Amino acid sequence: MVLRCDKAACRRRASNGAMDESALGGRVRAALRAVLDPEIGESIVDLGLVERIEIRPAAVEVLLVSTSATCPMADLLVEDATLAVQQVLPDGLVAQVRLHSALRWTPARMDPQLRRHFGWQADDPETP
Helix, strand or coil: CCCCCHHHHHHHHHHHHCCHHHHHHHHHHHHHHCCCCCCCCECCCCCCCCEEEEEEECCCEECCCCCCCCCHHHHHHHHHHHHHHHHHCCCCCEEEEEEEECCCCHHCCCCCCHHHHHCCCCCCCCCC
């Protein structure tokens, strides 16, 4: 996960009493952890679908990866993640969630415990 913040904007938010970048990133990640993949029923964080969280002056941008290029639930994932993130943002920040279709998801992105749950070996996450 990448957390970025324009330094001047972070200083302004900190001086205005808004939460710092680290705390905001933690809240966003926790909100995303509560978002479940509609087909698998597991957290999108544990599935490794969250590629990046980027904190900007007026928005928090989240980049997701789909488990499949033809995922029929991709729009729902983006919508659910957007709603979850927006609920934890302070006033003045908006959630911008998008799907990065060029990134390839593999089981190696999953939390190791979840990977074992689905039957992938810890030392070879590419094959069941």
